[in-house]
Amino acid sequence: MSWEAVARKDFQDAVRSRWLWVLSALSVLVFAGAAVGRLYVGGGNQQEAAAILRGFLFYLKQGTAIIIPLTALVVTYASITRERESGTIKLLLSLPHSRDDVVLGKFLGRSAVVTLPVLIGFVVALLALLPAASGLDILVYVQFALLTALLGVVFVGIAVGVSAAANTNQQALVGAGGLFAIFWFLWNFFVTGVNRAATDLFGLSTPDQFRLRLALKILNPIQAYKTLVDSLFMSDLEARIRMFSMLFGMIPNQQAARALGPELSPAFGDAVVLAAMLLWLVIPLAVGIVWFREAEL
Amino acid sequence: MTAIELDGVTKRFGDVTAVEELDLTVPEGEVFGFLGPNGAGKSTTINVLLDFVRPTAGRVEVLGMDPQADSVAVRERTGVLPEGFSTYDRLTGREHVEFAIESKGVDADPDAVLDRVGLAGDGDRKAGGYSKGMAQRLALGMALVGDPDLLILDEPSSGLDPAGAKEMRDIVREEADRGATVFFSSHVLGQVEAVCDSVGILRDGKLVARDSIEGLREAVGTGATLEITAGGVTDDDLGAVRALDGVDAASTDGSTVTVQCDSEAKTAVIGALEDAGVAVEDFSTRESSLEDLFLAYTEGEAPSDAAGDAAEGVDA
The missing domain is CATH 1.20.190 (Delta-Endotoxin; domain 1)
Structure with a gap:
């Protein structure tokens, strides 16, 4: 070949x-x-x-x-x-x-x-x-x-x-730099924005809002990586809850814990998160x- | 069998037409010189053959295949010395050749290839330190790997000294003797004259001549080149000259007028210039060379017909 x-x-x-x-x-x-x-x-x-x-x-x-x-x-x-x-x-x-x-x-x-x-x-x-x-x-x-x-x-x-x-x-630099900025700085604004719009439109319950936000967060390859690393030391559920935490994940978010627990849906399991990362490999x-x-x- | 066939090929870049309605056939086994001044569309034509760019209109066949659909198959049988390329600065000359050998999936000795193109002893140097001429030799070596059926060489002599240009011609001849078709472009006639079976002259994206070297020689054999020293001549003044019987082409650089014509038309040319108000200071004539004909095709007013017609009406 x-x-x-x-x-x-x-x-x-x-x-x-x-x-x-x-x-x-x-x-x-x-x-x-x-x-x-x-x-x-x-x-x-x-x-x-x-x-x-x-x-x-x-x-x-x-x-x-x-x-x-x-x-x-x-x-x-x-x-x-x-x-x-x-x-x-x-x-x-x-x-x-x-x-x-x-x-x-x-x-x-x-x-x-x-x-x-x-x-x-x-x-x-x-x-x-x-x-x-x-x-x-x-x-x-x-x-x-x-x-x-x-x-x-x-x-x-x-x-x-x-x-x-x-x-x-130059185009490539702008493209690559832009994507990096989106993943690092803008993604959470995007997550918040989509969540707000969806809530207004469909009147999502609080647990549904968290699930939507989690799904969108997982689609960010950097956040997917971080939560997969966390999964090495803690349960899937804990690792996903950390994605909503403040201060680099040191303080767990109680609301998220209530919305996503006590059993984590398989839709947010490690395998799915890994698949989301691989999607970013294949699509671009x-x-x-x-x-x-x-x-x- | 034809090695290359272009049928009504047009290539536009935005508003600019680089190649227009080009019909060209190169039979297998021929050494074909593709001539024309810089910017005439030679490289664009070659880039179409290699699928670097896609034609706006027209049909292209290389070795009986469509270069777009069967791009890899075409390049498996074609050795290419592209125009405007550069080497991988951090790789050595030998690594370049090895890459070509691996890419073409053939068995060849990289040192023999380097030796053939005059780079023996430079194989371990990084290509980033090569001169333009050495890079040109290296790319030729890569093109020769695998004994391709077709060689496409875009301005192969650029960057080479006269000795290097001769070595290049020797290699072209060897490849032709082996049975390969060679298609190479140049803006200098001298480099193709000695090795080509036939030439095509491209100007402003159009083929203005297609003939064998012998045919071109016959065309110019009896013509004359008239050089007239006269100040302040504009292209408009030459209209009357071009209208004369027996005049093939006329051009001026402001201080000298160059006219390709039959020998007996000389007096009429001088007369026409003086009638146009030009003060002729001096003039000289010499027998036309192929170079003159080439320059007439590429610099002056383009003749309307193919090169063969230039011989008509000449009896001097």
Whole structure:
């Protein structure tokens, strides 16, 4: 398959960029920092040490939730537009690659570029943790690393889609930056607005309002990631309730707890949240592929 | 079999018509020179063949296939040296060739390819440090990988020194001997004259001539080029000259008037200029070369008919 060749070439090319090394260093620092911190603070008591690790990851996720999408977008937004602006795309498409394969190959190549630092950071942290690790700690850590890598891949998919659909670097930058701003700053306004309109129109009950808001929140890949990480330490229900909390999820929202509990509907389970994240992987990529088919180079 | 067939192809970018109603057939095994000044629409035509852009109207066939529907299949059998490309700065020359080999799914020795295009010894250098000419050689090497049935080379000599341009021509000849069809564009006639079986001349998006090199040579064989030194001549003054019998084309850069004509029309040309109020300071004549004919086609008033007609009525 021809996307393999494109992906390998793209990775080979991107891996020599200084960006990857900056990212790796940052990622090692973040992950290993958490691990080392755990060793320092955690005493001999296994139970207490595990709690400290959870505490670290709980706050670490606030950092990864902003750093990983941002780096994925920065590393990827120009992946196709820069080739078009510089003219390397002509060299690439003079060879027998379909345009679909170019987009898919870019996605795979850049996914490797973004996930590699995360996994390196994770391995370094694991080595630091090993001396005092319990089985549970390591499992949580592996899941956390995989979820974080998935968050990176999802945003690579979004950025490759944007880059394929855009005609210039500038358009791609505006598109990628705009999406990031929407996910980070505007999404909750959107959730509130839709909820208010729906309540006015259909007279939703309070529990229905919470369910609607939760469904909309889950559709934000960053919020989906955070709540999936929370699910590693707590029940699905608790993790979903935290999405309505203030102060980085430290104070649980009692109203939300009453509306969503005592049993969480399977419609809001981890599998559904994961599916919502994957939707953000597939849809922008598909849109980008279709637009790029029509592009004039 | 035809390697390339264009049938009424038109390409517009907004209000600008880059190529208009282009009909062109290149038979298999031919070395075809696609000539024309910069901006005539040569690259647009090539981009249509490669599916980089889609025609506004018309039908295109490359190696018997539709370049849009069977884009990958066309490029599997075509080696391309594109125009306005750049290399991957962080990859070495050898990695570029290896990528071409992998992409085409063939078995080839990257060093042999580099050696053939004169880059032996530069394979381990990053392409970002290559000169324009070296990048051009590298892209040619990538195009040659897999012995394609068709080579499409867009301005292959640009950035090359005369020795490099000769090596390029030698490679084109070798490829033609192997049986490949070669379609290459240039704005300099000298580069195609020596290797091409036939040429087409494109001007303002229209094909103004399509002939074999021999045919063109016959066309100019007996003509003359008249160069007249005269200040302040405008294009309007040349109208009377162009209307004369035996005049193929006339152009001016303000201080010199260049006229392609039959030998016996010279006196009439000078006379017509003087009648138009032009003070002729000096003039000289020489036998026309292919270059003159090419310039007449691409710079002066476009002749109405194909190149073969230029030979008519010449008896000097």
